[in-house]
Amino acid sequence: xxxxxxxxxxxxxxxxxxxxxxxxxxxxxxxxxxxxxxxxxxxxxxxxxxxxxxxxxxxxxxxxxxxxxxxxxxxxxxxxxxxxxxxxxxxxxxxxxxxxxxxxxxxxxxxxxxxxxxxxxxxxxxxxxxxxxxxxxxxxxxxxxxxx
Numbered sequence: 001x002x003x004x005x006x007x008x009x010x011x012x013x014x015x016x017x018x019x020x021x022x023x024x025x026x027x028x029x030x031x032x033x034x035x036x037x038x039x040x041x042x043x044x045x046x047x048x049x050x051x052x053x054x055x056x057x058x059x060x061x062x063x064x065x066x067x068x069x070x071x072x073x074x075x076x077x078x079x080x081x082x083x084x085x086x087x088x089x090x091x092x093x094x095x096x097x098x099x100x101x102x103x104x105x106x107x108x109x110x111x112x113x114x115x116x117x118x119x120x121x122x123x124x125x126x127x128x129x130x131x132x133x134x135x136x137x138x139x140x141x142x143x144x145x146x147x148x
Contacts, residue, residue, distance in 0.1 A: 012054050012057075016128040019047050054127075058131070083127050084130060090116075094120065
């Protein structure tokens, strides 16, 4: 029997609507201000942490192979079919932004709208719904995360 921390996964998945909405608003109204640039950085960072945290919980809970990097977390969760393979390249591109956002933030181009800000919202929502479906499939006798 697996111990999958569904509560912590749900907490993270529940943040997706707000993150996706923020990215959409930034993309639609982009003026290149400092405030928008900082908001974009934070929204992308939250998206990265959400995807990697959920992936890590899936890896730990289902005792999947160990991940060696953030990209590997996405690949392992993808191999387990926790989300459609069609969004895996975008999610890998997303997690590759972690180092520039967290460690090399001083070089981030804050006045520019990053393409991920436009491309990510729908894919992030799909990721969340897919993970919920995956858990319902893999843990059919347990409480349903779709209610979360």
